[in-house]
Amino acid sequence: MFKLLRILISNKNFLFFIFLEIVSFVLIIKSHDYAQTKTHDWQTAVAGFFDRQIYAINSHFYLKKYNDSLLKQNAQLIQALLQKKYNDKTPVLPGQFKVKPAYVLTNQYTFDHNTLIINKGRKDSIIPEMGVVTNNGVVGVIQKTSGHFSRVISVLNKSSKINVALKNTNYSGFLAWTGEDPNYFEVIDMPVNANLKRGDTLVTGGMSNYFPRGLLVGKIIDFKTVPGRKSYVIQMKTFADMTNLGPVYVLKNNYKAELDSLKLKQ
Numbered sequence: 001m002f003k004l005l006r007i008l009i010s011n012k013n014f015l016f017f018i019f020l021e022i023v024s025f026v027l028i029i030k031s032h033d034y035a036q037t038k039t040h041d042w043q044t045a046v047a048g049f050f051d052r053q054i055y056a057i058n059s060h061f062y063l064k065k066y067n068d069s070l071l072k073q074n075a076q077l078i079q080a081l082l083q084k085k086y087n088d089k090t091p092v093l094p095g096q097f098k099v100k101p102a103y104v105l106t107n108q109y110t111f112d113h114n115t116l117i118i119n120k121g122r123k124d125s126i127i128p129e130m131g132v133v134t135n136n137g138v139v140g141v142i143q144k145t146s147g148h149f150s151r152v153i154s155v156l157n158k159s160s161k162i163n164v165a166l167k168n169t170n171y172s173g174f175l176a177w178t179g180e181d182p183n184y185f186e187v188i189d190m191p192v193n194a195n196l197k198r199g200d201t202l203v204t205g206g207m208s209n210y211f212p213r214g215l216l217v218g219k220i221i222d223f224k225t226v227p228g229r230k231s232y233v234i235q236m237k238t239f240a241d242m243t244n245l246g247p248v249y250v251l252k253n254n255y256k257a258e259l260d261s262l263k264l265k266q
Contacts, residue, residue: 017190019136097212098252100124102132104245105149109182121145131210131251137178137198137217138162138175139248141210150250155243156182163205164217172205173234175217182242185218186241187234196223202236209256 035085052181091244108114121125132139132152140152140160153160156177164187165172173190200220205211218238226233253259 001099017110040246042129060206071209096253096255098254100250100252102126102150102248102250104248107243107245108154109156112158112179113156115143116140116152116154116248117244118150119148120250121148121150123147124166125252126150126250127252129210129256130253131208133211133215133251134245134248137238138215139240139242139245142250146254154242155185155238160193162211162217163207164202165205165213167201167203167214168198169194173208173231175236183238184221185236185238187236188231190223190232190234192225192230192232196220196232196234198222202234209253209259212253 009146024174040264065157102120102124105117106117107116116139118132119262125147126142128142128144130142134144138155140154142150143153144151155162155175158177160177162175163172166260171191171194173187176186176188178184178186190196198220202217202220203209204213204215204217218236218241221235221237222235223232225231
């Protein structure tokens with residue numbers, strides 16, 4: 001700052017000369033119709049250039065604010081849709097699931113046990129064992145939180161087993177990642193009584209208390225029976241692109257502790 005001031009002071013005569021030249025130029029234009037006509041296009045171009053720069057600067061500073069506002073609106077819409085949808089099909093209590101928007105900061109998808117980091121933590125009322133989703137599918141479950149951030153166990157994790165169901169039925173199995181393509185999974189333990197077809201939709205089964213029943217997960221690519229067992233192994237493609245995650249939504253089940261307290265201790 002002081003260096004800049006010294007430069008300005010040392011060149012004050014030159015800068016004052018430039019200022020007078022600009023003032024003279026403006027006065028000439030304002031006092032002569034011919035000069036105004038000749039410089040009109042130039043003035044318009046210069047004004048347009050500076051207007052665009054100011055708009056770009058304002059857009060940059062307010063973009064995050066706009067995005068945050070849209071995310072909050074989407075979270076409210078998702079919450080309302082969840083409540084209406086599940087009241088029609090399953091006995092979900094009013095306000096059972098609270099939806100909080102967040103952004104993915106880091107996303108692993110090349111290891112056997114992948115995790116991701118989101119920009120919301122304990123100060124945002126995020127705690128472990130909350131589900132994380134996108135508009136198009138399931139992302140994972142909160143594992144650990146700090147004040148401002150949370151680590152999520154991704155569905156791209158061989159330790160992750162999420163309950164999924166064949167849409168509009170009660171037939172269910174478990175989502176299992178094979179460690180290969182991040183957008184393709186196996187679904188195991190699906191009963192052979194399920195009437196499967198390629199292209200059928202799989203949704204969350206609602207048995208884990210992390211996710212309500214009926215959230216989109218993926219579509220069936222292929223399936224086969226397991227020798228010696230009355231179940232299918234299904235090859236499934238996710239609706240969400242697990243390599244390109246940005247905005248996500250954290251689901252808080254307000255009755256999870258109460259439901260967990262009723263589970264039998266093994």
